[in-house]
Amino acid sequence: MKDTTLYRTQMKLKDLLKKQAQLVSDIIFLRNCKKKHLIPKGLVLKNPLATTYNTKFSQQMCTRNSERLRNHLISICYSNRRKIKATIDSILETGEIRADIWRGLRTFHEKLLKGLISNKEKKLHRLRLRMRYSAAASTTSNNINIHSHQQQDRTVNISDYTPNQAESSVLSKGVTFCPTKPMDKIELCSDLEEFFKRLRLKELFHDRHDQDRANTAEGGPLHMSREKQKSNWIPQTGRNPKQDRYIESFRHRAKTTILDKVRKQTYNLTLIERRAIESLKANHNITIKPADKGGAVVIMNTTDNSLMQSIPPNCSRIQQKSTWENSTGSLKHSRYTQENKFWT
Template identity: 25%
Template structure:
């Protein structure tokens, strides 16, 4: 607050007064004495100033203090409201959260669940609690292989010193669960009488008696028309045969040395099965899923899928995703009857021989060559080897799928696309009913028929084409029909509108904000769902955006300002600079995420590669990315089995780092066993066979297995 006299400048600072002699022309302060401002305490001037002047100064001081106090109070209240937002109706919010917990935790077991059990399970099976970083093997293993390429020569030792320094100075993360909740996790994990699995639809956590769960799965595996037991694990035999075949292709110059090395899996494991539970069925049923990651043919299947991808997009009925589906619906005018046909158990029903014959015809009649040096015979032989390997493990038993394409193989979706394209062409050519519209995504088909046609008649015709390919029919209800995640609505003027659709079993559960994941992962979920709302809503996306705001802030504990910022930046994106698309980074290093420590090491590696430093969330700008030679990403820790290769790499890596650690005279010793962060409830709690890995997709291009000595357990939520 400033108080101006005719010839003086008076500035109030609390109870102090600063006086300046002021020039009338320029009002620039000049010195009162010796060129310095003179400071007086207001109370000391009471005997010097006239009563009227003193009273004016006192009043000005009081007014200034009140203004400052009110401004500070308003600022603090605003910050407090942002940090701890409270809804207007707390009772309604509590009821919503209680209903949310009932939807996300389904207890079908005899074990009563207390408040802590429900609290941790309602956060989702992908919730990751924080753990103290007592062992650095995860960083050492993932970084070591890229160091020689990233910093050849003597710079490697210096880079090891820097990374070792960061690891030793790293502070433990703040716990994101309470001690009773951590004890609840231990209690659930140690209770072998129950099994915790994910619901088949909606991501709910389902708690079952272990005996009941095993009976559900046995009911599936005992079907001798689909599965049969085998006595011996064929993994090693298949690996030897596959290596010999790849070597032959390399010698024939159909595979480069680099690609040959990529397709050959050094230490493969057997595919394993896990199960989810269909709680929307009465009684509940199990659904079997097979994970083929790190198996003999997995890398080969991935490569062949990429090679054949252009052939799978040529059908007129093909839709790539929901956005493509909505764009194609815009061309439909005066729709008739809206129905959908769904294939029952497509992968296990596709006839392999017919599919390979269809593919050979497609390859022999190509308009443009594929991006590969492999011949048609070599492609078909590799595919045959990959899809005829249909064995998997469940517990201590080995099973083999008798019919169809293997579940979990990257080749199964695209081969199904080839077969279904041929199937629908033959079926529609011979049908008396000619659909106005026919769009298909794998096994789901959206159809518009003329009003005079009967959808059941077309269903009967489709089911007569092949004994194992059977369809089900769904018709519109109340002028609405869901397809994929799109709700198709017929308006009163006979036009089509689209919006986002959620199944009744949907729980609105996404990655909890308190989970130990990178902030970039959490904001990516919000932006992805926002883009989906924009792409699928043909009228106004605002109702869907309001729903997302409510779900993330009230049910998944996201800060409102973060949610609003991400949604607004997605709806109104800033202009992007026109830059050329950068080449992929030749070196990719995946770091376990442990908070700030992961960010620090990631920035250090990017600086060493000459790519600059990313922002606070480690996302480099387009200019920085165009010069980047190393791509450091984060992976969530996973439960892993013990492999000799992983042990050797861990021993080598640790010995290489040990010299750097010792040279820094580090007094703190490593723990005897590595501590892995929890990622979900233990494997058997997830519905997988005991000892099985969770099936997920970390972004890895460095083939290093996680090291876990025998006797150590990974705590899972």
């Protein structure tokens, strides 16, 4: 029985030494990360606004909180190490562990700690390389995005009209771009009241509707399926208290929540770009169409567009070329082919 108790105490002490070695290696690793301003991969907080409204302040906030988590983990490791050390000292004070067994356990602890520290050093080196690579990649991607944004031109202008900067910015977004529109509050309120009216009518005539459907299914009178003129009559309130409470709560929620969101609505175009869209719509001398390939936007004269539509689609390229030259002249045709090369 005494040997069994001694063996259990020895195994408990061995487990405590393992935990102590792990905590010491973690403390050394985290302190080195703190000195080199690094954050372990598991403690990095991802920015939840990265895909929507990513800002420099939000990224700095995530980095600052990640550093706080790292420092908090260091303090937790120190606290756990003190507890384990106190438990080991209490076991050694009992005198149950012989000196030779304790020396063997200390040798095991030193070898384990040396291997763990070596692994943490490799991990720190990989983390340093990863941080350096991510910083270089982010700088390169920012430069590429700026360069591509400056040089990206998705508009092909073959007309006599020269768009200004705002119109070019709108056209570069493509013909499939959908600008946000302000919600019509009057239309929203009218739709809500129409919905409430249908609810009250359904509640009032639900028995009659069931009877009409049964008569129609049995071959009843045909006048039941005829269209009736729309009526503005609304049933009075008070028939169904549950339905009245539902309608009032829904109306209150619509006024407080939906209309509040309308006030805080964000737009994906500036006021100048919206005015540019109106000016492009009012200009009847040009026609804007998507290109067949490449996703570009083509600006052409309206007269040229009508001439292109007048060419039969089953003509060969040579016949189309001769028709185009006879219609617009060789000078315009040469300019058209130099800029877009549709006919060469």
